[in-house]
Amino acid sequence: MHALALALSLLAAAPPAAPAPAASPPALGPAVKAVLRYEATRFVITHVRILDGTGRPAVEDRNVSLEGGRIAAIGPGADVAPAAATVLVDGRGRTLLPGLVGMHDHMYYIARPDLDAGGHSDPPLVVPQMSYSSPRLYLAAGVTTVRTTGSVEGYADLNLRALIDSGQVPGPHLDVTAPYLQGKSDLFMQMYQLRDAADARRFVAFWADAGATSFKAYMHISRAELGAAIQAAHARGLKVTGHLCSVTYPEAIALGIDDLEHGFMVDTQGAPGKQPDVCPMDQSSSFVERVEPGGPEATALLRSLVEHHVAVTSTLPVFEHAIPNRPPLDARAMEVLTAEARTAYLYARNLRAALPPEAAARALATFRKEQRLERDFVEAGGLLLAGPDPTGNGGTIPGFADHREVELLVEAGFTPPAAVRIATLNGAIYLGRAREIGSVEAGKAADLLLVRGDPSTRISDLRQVELVWKDGVAYDPARLLESVRGRYGQY
Ligand SMILES: [Zn+2]
Secondary structure, rough: OOOHHHHHHHHHHOOOOOOOEEEEEOOOOOHHHHOEEEOOOEEEEEEEEOOOOOOOOOEEEEEEEOOOOEEEEEEEEEOOOOOOOOEEEEOOOOOEEOEEEOOEEEEEEEOOOOOOOOOOOOOOOOOOOOHHHHHHHHHHOOOOEEEOOOOOHHHHHHHHHHHHHOOOOOOOEEOOOOOOOOOOOOOOOOOOOOHHHHHHHHHHHHHHHOOOEEEOOOOOOOOHHHHHHHHHHHHHOOOOEEEOOOOHHHHHHHOOEOOOOOOOOOOOOOOOOOOOOOOOOOHOHHHHHHOOOOHHHHHHHHHHHOOOOOOOOOOOOHOOOOOOOOOOOOHHHHEEEEEHHHHHHHHHHHHOOOOOOOOOOOOOHHHHHHHHHHHHHHOOOOEEEEOOOOOOHHHOOOOHHHHHHHHHHHHOOOHHHHHHHOOOOHHHHHOOOOOOOOOOOOOEEEOOEEOOOOOOOOOOHHHHHEEEOOOOOEEEEHHHHHHOOOEOOOO
């Protein structure tokens, strides 16, 4: 019976789609059509479990219809007669979730010239753009919206957004973050170095005019430059986040920052010998290394963040790689890497495995404290966002690492529905798009992923993505992954 319904639904997908309603995406080019699962625009997903992104428990046996790029209706599970131009998707044994909102999701790969097995590489650090592979990897994982959270090639990310929005290239919705607001440092070859506060204002105006919709401050910015950048961005209704070091969290809160990257790991407040506006650049300067969760310093910081409505972005996967003997990369993730990227990952993993036991124990303890602080932040009423920081570094791979982030939030002690909310609705709230995306709700955009299994009880089922909709367009994760096999690290 269900096999027949499925067969009929496949036939129903064959005729040309009905005329596009106003809300439909633009005409799709060949590169997008090549990775679609269905060309239809109307779907009914029957008898599916919904994990809706609000943090509420999963709901069993629902029918969900999609039309005109939107979630048209959600009702009780029922068998549905095949109808022309409507694809029936059997949702039994599957779970429907809102598309993930990746809040620290780059479009580049950090290459290390002449990298050797000892981890040495030669300067300068160049950062190739992954404008081809990254958007496909995000979409294959069901990440339908991303903030790029620091561009190394600002024009490339802006042009990529235009290509995606015009239906020429497959990829998620992009909140394009301008190139990094960075002070005096030659860390990445492509980074601009701000001269002073006036320069920071000019920089923000220039990139906002060019189309950037968010900003990110980086490790060597001064308080004066950060303050000027925040004022200039806010004057245009745009938000600023930061991967800070030279500026402490309390200083950034006072300057009006909107979000802080990497949880609490990069806060340098109270670090021994910390000079104003100078990044100490050593691990022991980390807030997480020095304070106890639940203690007065931690409690005061969390309270201040909540009072000032400053979000925090959890990027647990990029820190997990500092610990030896953690789970290896998903085999499918290994397959999308170039041979060189695979080697770089294996070199890093090999070196980590040789860490002395005390150092390994310390790395794990710090990671556990970070997880605890993130949980305490949410319990205190804070808005926690999720994004894995994929740069290839240590094997943090677009899409795969977005799933790993949710798994690590569950490891931190969040329930699966709460962890999924952090990776969906919370991001939508921060971006000001919660009326459109971030949860499975009638009327919202049909940005959805369908997975085999039940991530509400076993979070790793999130990896079993069978279908991804963005604006009601149904993408095939297997085709997307196949299209980038052996390419991540190259383009
Ligand atoms: Zn980053």
